[in-house]
Amino acid sequence: MQLLQFPGRLLKSLSVSALPATSTLQEIASSQPKGVAKVVLKNGKRQLFKDNGSPMVYSGSVDRIIGRPPPMTGDVVLVADGTEKPIAWGLYNSVSMFCVRLMQLEEEATRDPSCALNMEKLIESRINAAIDLRRRLGIPSASTNAYRLINSEGDRLSGLIVDVFGEIGVIASSAAWVEKYKPEIEACISRIDDINHIKWRPSVEILKEEGMETTNLKEMHPSTCPERTKVLENGISYTISMEGQKTGFYADQRENRRFISTISNKQKVLDICCYNGGFSLNACRGGAVHVTGVDTSLPAVELARENVVLNELDPEKITFLREDATVFMKGALSRNELWDIVILDPPKLAPRKKNLQSASGMYRNLNSLAMQLTKRGGLLMTCSCSGAMTQSGTFLRTLQASEFPWYEGAASMAGRKITVIRQAGAACDHPIDPSYPEGTYLSNILLRVL
Numbered sequence: 001m002q003l004l005q006f007p008g009r010l011l012k013s014l015s016v017s018a019l020p021a022t023s024t025l026q027e028i029a030s031s032q033p034k035g036v037a038k039v040v041l042k043n044g045k046r047q048l049f050k051d052n053g054s055p056m057v058y059s060g061s062v063d064r065i066i067g068r069p070p071p072m073t074g075d076v077v078l079v080a081d082g083t084e085k086p087i088a089w090g091l092y093n094s095v096s097m098f099c100v101r102l103m104q105l106e107e108e109a110t111r112d113p114s115c116a117l118n119m120e121k122l123i124e125s126r127i128n129a130a131i132d133l134r135r136r137l138g139i140p141s142a143s144t145n146a147y148r149l150i151n152s153e154g155d156r157l158s159g160l161i162v163d164v165f166g167e168i169g170v171i172a173s174s175a176a177w178v179e180k181y182k183p184e185i186e187a188c189i190s191r192i193d194d195i196n197h198i199k200w201r202p203s204v205e206i207l208k209e210e211g212m213e214t215t216n217l218k219e220m221h222p223s224t225c226p227e228r229t230k231v232l233e234n235g236i237s238y239t240i241s242m243e244g245q246k247t248g249f250y251a252d253q254r255e256n257r258r259f260i261s262t263i264s265n266k267q268k269v270l271d272i273c274c275y276n277g278g279f280s281l282n283a284c285r286g287g288a289v290h291v292t293g294v295d296t297s298l299p300a301v302e303l304a305r306e307n308v309v310l311n312e313l314d315p316e317k318i319t320f321l322r323e324d325a326t327v328f329m330k331g332a333l334s335r336n337e338l339w340d341i342v343i344l345d346p347p348k349l350a351p352r353k354k355n356l357q358s359a360s361g362m363y364r365n366l367n368s369l370a371m372q373l374t375k376r377g378g379l380l381m382t383c384s385c386s387g388a389m390t391q392s393g394t395f396l397r398t399l400q401a402s403e404f405p406w407y408e409g410a411a412s413m414a415g416r417k418i419t420v421i422r423q424a425g426a427a428c429d430h431p432i433d434p435s436y437p438e439g440t441y442l443s444n445i446l447l448r449v450l
């Protein structure tokens with residue numbers, strides 16, 4: 001048995017399949033005792049998957065489904081072109097607009113038939129590949145043990161997110177197949193050496209859209225996981241709550257937080273929507289003269305304060321306040337307070353495309369206030385974690401001075417001029433499939449505010 005090496009970790013690799021290396025998907029399907037249903041695409045849709053590499057077959061692309069009995073949600077199916085020739089295989093959903101989440105194209109299955117139509121082996125293979133990618137990226141390391149191990153389509157396991165927080169693997173499911181293959185996924189994650197606990201964080205609203213009965217989800221995922229754990233990121237320690245927001249910690253901002261630590265020396269820093277203090281602690285470590293973190297969540301602010309103690313930082317130099325962002329910023333404005341560096345990382349204000357217009361107004365108002373609190377020549381790191389905003393490409397326009405008479409940007413509203421210094425997204429352990437831009441969500445833009 002071959003073993004993949006990973007710092008402190010070992011995960012068994014796949015056993016060699018008995019199938020001949022040149023088997024086609026059709027031949028592999030024919031060898032299955034129960035047979036495999038076929039989802040036949042409408043004419044002209046084949047290239048979306050064969051050439052453009054889209055990992056998702058939307059229900060609108062499907063012409064017909066062949067199979068008796070018809071496939072059920074979570075079943076493995078073949079995806080075929082109009083002539084019924086298989087081009088790929090994936091996991092079927094009878095309810096969702098995501099009709100098939102593709103797992104392998106025909107060429108891949110032919111090249112390596114060991115995983116073809118076999119979810120257990122495919123899951124193991126993809127998790128091995130994800131571990132290997134992180135190892136190449138230097139994650140985990142002596143200074144970071146909080147990171148994303150599986151990023152859905154970016155790691156070719158659409159609907160599955162796994163974050164690793166020290167000895168805890170947090171599994172966030174947003175597809176019915178992930179719930180169906182829970183034992184196989186858990187088996188792989190718990191075989192990673194350092195992981196002693198697994199915590200499930202099902203995305204209830206999305207799973208409802210996947211046709212799942214969600215009333216018993218909590219009971220389906222009983223947890224023996226500790227309620228809190230300690231992790232290390234960029235050499236800074238955090239106590240995180242396993243019931244906290246997202247999966248418990250925003251690992252996506254790791255590289256942007258590190259950047260803040262490099263520019264904070266002798267600076268006065270304001271961190272709006274600070275959660276458990278990530279940017280603030282990095283600024284303080286980077287030599288900031290004073291840091292103020294603001295968040296409405298009491299549990300988040302309490303954790304942030306604990307994290308100051310945990311890192312033995314000077315409490316005179318860092319303050320966390322439980323307050324609404326707008327209320328705080330308006331108050332600070334009325335007191336004529338100014339900061340050298342302002343960080344603004346609000347929650348997802350545009351959860352869907354239809355909310356984009358109203359969300360643009362909210363982003364504009366928050367950013368206008370943040371710009372007014374930034375000293376002339378100072379820096380504003382402003383973020384949007386709304387996929388709809390980032391994918392629309394209009395975030396920068398929302399920030400900049402007015403281009404159109406009917407559209408006033410944040411800088412125009414604030415009476416300030418901005419220039420763009422740095423543009424970033426999520427950290428490198430959050431890979432994106434370019435054929436599925438819907439996976440891109442985080443914008444992090446550093447502005448100079450004049």
Ligand SMILES: C[S@@+](CC[C@H](N)C(=O)[O-])C[C@H]1O[C@@H](n2cnc3c(N)ncnc32)[C@H](O)[C@@H]1O
Nearest residue numbers: 250273274275278295296297324325345346347
């Ligand atoms: C994207 S998270 C911030 C993550 C954080 N910057 C980090 O690096 O971990 C958004 C934060 O905004 C906070 N929040 C939501 N509504 C708020 C409001 N009206 N005023 C202040 N904070 C708010 C949430 O509690 C959450 O901690």
